[in-house]
Amino acid sequence: MPRAERDERSGPVKARYDTIYRDMLDSIEDGSYPYQSLLPSESALTQAFGCSHNTIRRAIALLKERGYVQPIHGKGVRVIWRPRERATFEVGGIESFRETVERNHLEAKTKVTDLAGIVADEALSELTGHPLGARLVTVERVRVLNGRALILDRSYFLADAVPGLTAEVAERSIYDYLEGELGTVIETSKRTITVERATAHDAELLDIEGVDYLAVMRSQTFDSQGTMFEYTESRHRPDTFCFHDTATRSRL
Known part of the structure; x- marks a missing residue:
């Protein structure tokens, strides 16, 4: 039935x-x-x-x-869907980490390694797209999948968009907090994916086991009013990462 x-x-x-x-x-x-x-x-x-x-x-x-x-x-x-050879972590549409974990049928937990209020200086504004002088909350999270630390996320949120954000909330789901408690409507995300050399900080926090390069996805996420409220850099061990998309050809 x-x-x-x-x-x-x-x-x-x-x-x-x-x-x-x-x-x-x-x-x-x-x-x-x-x-x-x-x-x-x-x-x-x-x-x-x-x-x-x-x-x-x-x-x-x-x-x-x-x-x-x-x-x-x-x-x-x-x-038109057919099974793919699965990676450990597949990224698709705009999802919270919890939603992606559930879709991938994984055991996962999040460890918050940094949470602080900062002001966007010129370099940070250029990097993230947040306005110069904007008050931000930055959160660093290590994503542990099936017992291995495989993803390192560094996010910069507009402070006004995440009032009351705590480490406990960040360990559960910031998107659940935004949508469920604050009533934010998350609309659009622009993404760029590159391959970059792993840093000493990556090696300190992730189980990369001699892997020299990581898949790095940078995203700018907008609410229903067109305000960019989040910039996130997500660093993945490449042999466990897969990004998939569905594109439709525009008719001229």
């Missing part, structure tokens, strides 16, 4: 389409809907899940957005 069918029929609309989306995603990832196959018809899905056509369309729109399916005019919805 589909998981969504077990939910209360009176549940919130978002919970319904989100649950159906996750149910269908699981069916794609476990091969119940194989690569290049067509999903059941919209009518069949509405009957199976006991929901409206609009709810099914919203669930399919999420699958499309995340690169799992592609609607084909006049034919249906084709599965």
Whole structure:
């Protein structure tokens, strides 16, 4: 029985389409809907899940957005996802570390090694994109995956965007705090990925075991008002890191 069918029929609309989306995603990832196959018809899905056509369309729109399916005019919805050779840590859309860990089915913990208030000087403003003189909160976190320290994150948040931020909050999830307690709407992230030589600080905090280079992802993240509230540099052991994206060609 589909998981969504077990939910209360009176549940919130978002919970319904989100649950159906996750149910269908699981069916794609476990091969119940194989690569290049067509999903059941919209009518069949509405009957199976006991929901409206609009709810099914919203669930399919999420699958499309995340690169799992592609609607084909006049034919249906084709599965375009196929399993990848897994890295330890796969980065995709805008996710908290906790969300990514859950998606990757990992055992993980976060250790905060630094948390301080600072003011953006000229060099830091140039590096992060935060305004010169902005009050910031910087957080350094070591991410331990399956018992190994594999990721070192250094973040710079606008101080006004994270009032009351503590090490305990940072060890759990800053994004959960932003969205759940402060009501922040996280909208867009711009990312750059490079390969850079490991530093003495990396070697001190990470289990890099003689690895000379790290995959470094720098991201600037914006809220729904277009304000860049976070800059993060995330340093990964390269043999455990994978970045994946879904791109759509623009029609000129």
